[in-house]
Amino acid sequence: MNKNVSNASTGAVDSTNVEENGRPVESDVKYFTLEEIKEHNMSNDTWIVIHDKVYDITRFLEEHPGGEEVLLEQAGGDATESFEDVGHSTDAREMLQQYLVGEVHMEDRSKDSAKKEPQTSPKETSSWTSWLIPALIATIVGIICRYYMSDRSS
Numbered sequence: 001m002n003k004n005v006s007n008a009s010t011g012a013v014d015s016t017n018v019e020e021n022g023r024p025v026e027s028d029v030k031y032f033t034l035e036e037i038k039e040h041n042m043s044n045d046t047w048i049v050i051h052d053k054v055y056d057i058t059r060f061l062e063e064h065p066g067g068e069e070v071l072l073e074q075a076g077g078d079a080t081e082s083f084e085d086v087g088h089s090t091d092a093r094e095m096l097q098q099y100l101v102g103e104v105h106m107e108d109r110s111k112d113s114a115k116k117e118p119q120t121s122p123k124e125t126s127s128w129t130s131w132l133i134p135a136l137i138a139t140i141v142g143i144i145c146r147y148y149m150s151d152r153s154s
């Protein structure tokens, strides 16, 4: 049960990992903080994050069909958006597996998702305008009807 207990600083974690195409991907998955990941931003030591997973792509730089420049621009940071924007093939996604070195520390993940939360607030403002406008229209129609009725009765 307590397989995934993280150490507070470097957070080494034991984990039974996924199998890919029947091949078990043997690993000692570790958790890294964004601070630690940021240090691996050189061409001879390149890490990137994609979907909260950390990849050491140093030996892949020269092989990348999209060139090493684009990868180096993302070095030490989160490349999820750029990776998804390109629309990488399933083959590309499967290739990722061989460069996996760990995952982003849970605490750093929650910071990211907290950033995304404010996106819900504009919805709240639009929800009250969505009933206010019909209510105003109904009131105006009501007033017009009253005038019309009182005109007919006099």
Ligand code: HEM
Residues within 6 Å of the ligand: 055, 057, 060, 064, 065, 066, 067, 070, 071, 074, 079, 082, 083, 086, 087, 088, 089, 090, 091, 092, 093, 095, 096, 099
């Ligand atoms: C380790 C992560 C990555 C892997 C394994 C990978 C793999 C690949 C592969 C196999 C292709 C050939 C097309 C395909 O099969 O989809 C490709 C193309 C490409 N990749 Fe990546 N990629 C990675 C990360 C990135 C990132 C982070 C970016 C952008 C910042 C990027 C930008 C591109 C571009 C622009 C192409 C198109 C090249 C072309 O069509 O001329 N890739 N990548």
